[in-house]
Amino acid sequence: MELIIDLRKKSVVILIQIIGFSLSLCNEAILEKLVLILARLFLLFPSNRKRILLSNLKHAFPDWDSHKIKKTALISMARTLEMGFFSLIYPFMSRDRKKKSVLIDQSVERKLNELRDSPKGVLFLLPHVALFEVLAISPYFRPHKKRKLGAIFRPNKNHEIDKWIDRSRTSNGLKTFSRKEGLLRAKTFLKDGNWLVLLFDQNAGDRGVLDLFLGRLVSYTPLPNSLQKATKASPVFILPQRIGFFKTKLLLSSLSNKIHGGCAADAHLKLEETIRSHADGFPEWLWCHGKWKIHSRVESRYRMIVKRKHLISKKKIARKTHFFVRMPNWLGDVIMAVPVLKAIRKGRPDVKFTLVCESQFIPLLKKFSMGEDYISLPEHSILYYFKFKKLLPVKPENYLLFTNSLRGDLEAFLSGSTQRFGMEKEDHIRPLLTHRFKPSQIDGIDIENLHQTELLEEMAKYFGLQEKVSRDCFCLPKKKMKFNKIGIVPGSSNTPEKRWSLENWVSLIQEFSAFNKSITFHLYGTEEDQEITSYISSQFQSDCVFNMAGKTNLSQLTDELYTCSLVIGNDTGSIHLANMIGTPVVVLFGPTNSTKTKPFFNSSCTMIHSNDDDINEIEIGDILSRVNCTNLGLQLQKNIR
Numbered sequence: 336m337e338l339i340i341d342l343r344k345k346s347v348v349i350l351i352q353i354i355g356f357s358l359s360l361c362n363e364a365i366l367e368k369l370v371l372i373l374a375r376l377f378l379l380f381p382s383n384r385k386r387i388l389l390s391n392l393k394h395a396f397p398d399w400d401s402h403k404i405k406k407t408a409l410i411s412m413a414r415t416l417e418m419g420f421f422s423l424i425y426p427f428m429s430r431d432r433k434k435k436s437v438l439i440d441q442s443v444e445r446k447l448n449e450l451r452d453s454p455k456g457v458l459f460l461l462p463h464v465a466l467f468e469v470l471a472i473s474p475y476f477r478p479h480k481k482r483k484l485g486a487i488f489r490p491n492k493n494h495e496i497d498k499w500i501d502r503s504r505t506s507n508g509l510k511t512f513s514r515k516e517g518l519l520r521a522k523t524f525l526k527d528g529n530w531l532v533l534l535f536d537q538n539a540g541d542r543g544v545l546d547l548f549l550g551r552l553v554s555y556t557p558l559p560n561s562l563q564k565a566t567k568a569s570p571v572f573i574l575p576q577r578i579g580f581f582k583t584k585l586l587l588s589s590l591s592n593k594i595h596g597g598c599a600a601d602a603h604l605k606l607e608e609t610i611r612s613h614a615d616g617f618p619e620w621l622w623c624h625g626k627w628k629i630h631s632r633v634e635s636r637y638r639m640i641v642k643r644k645h646l647i648s649k650k651k652i653a654r655k656t657h658f659f660v661r662m663p664n665w666l667g668d669v670i671m672a673v674p675v676l677k678a679i680r681k682g683r684p685d686v687k688f689t690l691v692c693e694s695q696f697i698p699l700l701k702k703f704s705m706g707e708d709y710i711s712l713p714e715h716s717i718l719y720y721f722k723f724k725k726l727l728p729v730k731p732e733n734y735l736l737f738t739n740s741l742r743g744d745l746e747a748f749l750s751g752s753t754q755r756f757g758m759e760k761e762d763h764i765r766p767l768l769t770h771r772f773k774p775s776q777i778d779g780i781d782i783e784n785l786h787q788t789e790l791l792e793e794m795a796k797y798f799g800l801q802e803k804v805s806r807d808c809f810c811l812p813k814k815k816m817k818f819n820k821i822g823i824v825p826g827s828s829n830t831p832e833k834r835w836s837l838e839n840w841v842s843l844i845q846e847f848s849a850f851n852k853s854i855t856f857h858l859y860g861t862e863e864d865q866e867i868t869s870y871i872s873s874q875f876q877s878d879c880v881f882n883m884a885g886k887t888n889l890s891q892l893t894d895e896l897y898t899c900s901l902v903i904g905n906d907t908g909s910i911h912l913a914n915m916i917g918t919p920v921v922v923l924f925g926p927t928n929s930t931k932t933k934p935f936f937n938s939s940c941t942m943i944h945s946n947d948d949d950i951n952e953i954e955i956g957d958i959l960s961r962v963n964c965t966n967l968g969l970q971l972q973k974n975i976r
Contacts, residue, residue: 352499355423366420367580374413378405386730388412388623393729394655395549396616403615410618414465414577418621421465421581425472426503433507436466437473437575438584446587451479456525456568460535460559460590460602461575463621466583469575470532472507476585478530485510485524486532487517487558518558526566532573535559535602538625541640545629546596548603549610551655552639552685554629560597570598572605577619627656630683633754633770635799636733638682654687654707659731659750661743662692662700665828666889666908668787669696670915671935672737675791676705678802679735689731691746699889699912703809712746724749735798737791739763758794772797783928788935806937808917817898819854821847822913824904825871826864826884832926833905836951837867841874843903843955848879857899859892859909860884903958905950906932914938921958925950 392404450457461467470476477484490513504511512521525531543554563570570590575583590598610617630639663669690706697709713722723746734747736757744767747755759771772794774780780793792804825840827833844856858868862885872882887895893916896902902913903921910922914934921941926948934940941961945952
């Protein structure tokens with residue numbers, strides 16, 4: 336088997352050599368047209384490389400229209416293919432053709448001569464541009480006096496191809512070092528006064544230095560800094576800028592090792608300046624590589640794990656990486672998901688969160704700045720998913736679902752995200768998710784005795800969350816509690832069995848009023864609850880009971896609940912909302928499991944349970960005896976017993 340694999344690898348090398356030799360015989364004008372045709376073909380079909388290319392350009396230049404993005408993408412892809420053609424052809428180039436590949440003007444020649452005359456080694460930091468390989472073959476870019484030119488490269492996965500590439504480079508007098516095995520030898524080589532070229536702008540993953548590049552977080556290699564520090568070599572930014580097909584002009588500029596982040600950071604600053612100053616975004620740079628692909632592993636998606644951070648504290652990390660979050664369909668579930676979402680936002684300050692939810696939740700979520708963008712779900716119809724697809728502004732890098740429904744899973748699938756996270760319980764298989772948190776398979780998780788927020792927290796931890804989920808209440812500015820104002824939430828949109836009877840609510844209001852006629856009662860709910868609230872309010876004078884059901888959006892309801900001395904209600908969303916903003920609540924539980932769905936935040940919460948699943952087993956006296964009126968801003972004329 337190994338013999339067959341070796342033969343295949345060698346056959347690939349032979350085929351590459353034949354293609355390279357054949358292309359070397361072609362006129363460069365024909366080759367230039369060929370790479371443009373291939374670039375157009377590449378952009379016609381979906382691929383991961385195309386997605387990265389377009390995504391990188393859109394993030395770097397948010398003000399560009401789609402036409403300009405596509406134009407630069409086409410040029411950049413053509414330059415990338417030109418790089419590939421050059422790598423295939425240069426082993427078969429004549430010496431005269433190699434000389435013509437690099438133009439060196441007088442100012443650059445003077446700078447090179449200064450570096451040649453210096454006894455110090457020189458560390459050239461080279462960005463990934465289309466024709467970076469010209470430095471390996473140009474006879475004009477070489478040191479003098481028996482000093483040598485070397486370069487550090489990442490080895491190819493195919494060892495036979497790697498050997499052929501290495502032979503092509505060394506045949507031109509270049510000393511090569513592998514990133515995997517040759518770093519110590521490269522350091523000695525540089526310390527001996529030689530020249531060393533290093534591609535500095537590759538994604539370094541978890542081992543790199545965390546910094547900003549074009550406004551987004553990147554992880555770059557600290558190798559330039561460690562090499563320069565160990566060898567005292569002169570750091571230089573080098574750029575073979577393309578001026579024609581297979582032709583470049585050499586640009587040099589000195590780098591500082593004294594700025595924050597060292598010469599590696601300075602090289603990135605110079606590259607960023609080059610990109611921003613170019614009318615088309617410097618398309619010869621390899622826009623199709625994953626420069627910004629950091630914190631993308633499933634097990635660490637919701638945290639930043641790079642060990643080295645050179646970010647200056649004054650730099651504000653912009654939220655530019657797109658994540659979508661599908662919020663639940665019921666208010667109480669939304670409130671119980673908010674603490675987890677808040678922790679994820681803290682763990683990923685570089686992410687722009689788009690919240691996908693029912694339209695009525697958007698004012699509330701905006702009020703507490705839970706997202707940067709919002710998508711209001713369309714009305715239910717036969718064209719629902721078609722309309723949803725049209726609402727999507729971008730293809731998100733990650734899609735988190737707090738829902739447990741096929742509808743939400745289909746929405747996530749239509750988004751095109753390659754990471755779709757959610758919870759899969761034993762009785763509900765979710766094949767449209769790419770990654771699943773399965774609580775039944777994790778030791779220590781008892782779904783029936785774990786609060787819903789804590790269960791969502793476990794899911795977020797499974798996907799990398801390290802930030803603590805806080806129980807602290809949300810504060811509203813410039814709002815004050817009103818004495819003797821009681822909020823009543825008599826409805827329950829999703830489960831009628833959770834409702835205390837209308838007669839009980841009427842009697843409760845009567846009991847409170849008997850002790851202090853200045854207490855006002857405000858009935859809250861949705862439009863669907865108006866029949867309930869209208870009946871209750873009709874039993875009293877209008878100056879003490881106010882029917883607010885259906886008259887507020889959730890943002891206005893939040894303000895209303897915040898000013899209440901106390902809110903009493905069934906196990907429903909408004910109670911969770913009042914608890915979230917710190918208003919004391921009394922919540923009546925019937926058939927629901929209070930362990931899983933009780934109010935989560937650190938605020939006064941009195942829970943009253945029925946003896947069985949019938950909520951009407953709860954008596955008025957059970958409530959009156961549990962209310963601490965003095966602490967709640969309720970002024971009573973005699974004690975409640």
